[in-house]
Amino acid sequence: xxxxxxxxxxxxxxxxxxxxxxxxxxxxxxxxxxxxxxxxxxxxx
Amino acid sequence: xxxxxxxxxxxxxxxxxxxxxxxxxxxxxxxxxxxxxxxxxxxxxxxxxxxxxxxxxxxxxxxxxxxxxxxxxxxxxxxxxxxxxxxxxxxxxxxxxxxxxxxxxxxxxxxxxxxxxxxxxxxxxxxxxxxxxxxxxxxxxxxxxxxxxxxxxxxxxxxxxxxxxxxxxxxxxxxxxxxxxxxxxxxxxxxxxxxxxxxxxxx
Numbered sequence: 578x579x580x581x582x583x584x585x586x587x588x589x590x591x592x593x594x595x596x597x598x599x600x601x602x603x604x605x606x607x608x609x610x611x612x613x614x615x616x617x618x619x620x621x622x
Numbered sequence: 623x624x625x626x627x628x629x630x631x632x633x634x635x636x637x638x639x640x641x642x643x644x645x646x647x648x649x650x651x652x653x654x655x656x657x658x659x660x661x662x663x664x665x666x667x668x669x670x671x672x673x674x675x676x677x678x679x680x681x682x683x684x685x686x687x688x689x690x691x692x693x694x695x696x697x698x699x700x701x702x703x704x705x706x707x708x709x710x711x712x713x714x715x716x717x718x719x720x721x722x723x724x725x726x727x728x729x730x731x732x733x734x735x736x737x738x739x740x741x742x743x744x745x746x747x748x749x750x751x752x753x754x755x756x757x758x759x760x761x762x763x764x765x766x767x768x769x770x771x772x773x774x775x776x777x778x779x780x781x782x783x784x785x786x787x788x789x790x791x792x793x794x795x796x797x798x799x800x801x802x803x804x805x806x807x808x809x810x811x812x813x814x815x816x817x818x819x820x821x822x823x824x825x
Contacts, residue, residue, distance in 0.1 A: 608640030608657040609726035
């Protein structure tokens with residue numbers, strides 16, 4: 578493997594890692610609309 | 623898209639609130655972003671918000687924002703008095719927000735108490751001034767008022783039981799379904815007034 582191939586491989590790996598990070602981060606920060614637990618279930622629920 | 627109904631109330635979809643910055647009035651600083659909108663169906667109002675730290679690279683915050691600490695909910699920001707408004711989980715009203723819930727209601731089925739399926743929840747409609755939960759935005763079921771797959775707004779009673787995967791609403795809500803957010807506040811008032819009349823007639 579020549580230097581260019583190695584560089585391309587490293588660059589590809591970086592891009593994939595970055596895309597995975599962005600996807601995980603989006604999921605972590607994604608919000609929702611949550612209905613609170615019914616009161617009878619809140620204690621010891 | 624938000625709307626002002628005939629009654630001048632600002633109605634917001636809960637997903638529009640999610641992602642808004644939480645801004646301190648005292649120093650004008652944005653302290654966090656809203657993550658989850660937590661509401662209590664039994665009380666018919668918002669309980670509070672969970673939050674993300676500011677900046678895309680940062681994750682969820684441990685502290686939560688109870689509705690009692692919110693000064694105003696606007697189209698572009700959630701306002702709090704100062705940066706101390708956010709409370710650690712497990713303390714006071716924050717415990718209710720952080721206690722978790724029956725899960726994200728978006729995607730849940732809506733059934734009437736007469737056994738008719740109305741559609742799937744796509745959002746929850748909130749009155750910005752009071753934090754009251756007024757209704758659900760639905761993706762209408764195939765044979766519902768000939769609005770297959772369309773977005774509809776369904777008023778809900780001020781107290782409601784929610785559990786599992788299905789949300790129950792009274793069958794009497796069906797005639798008050800609207801296909802536009804403007805005027806929805808008035809439809810909710812009419813529906814709740816009719817419910818109250820029905821209750822007093824039964825007594």
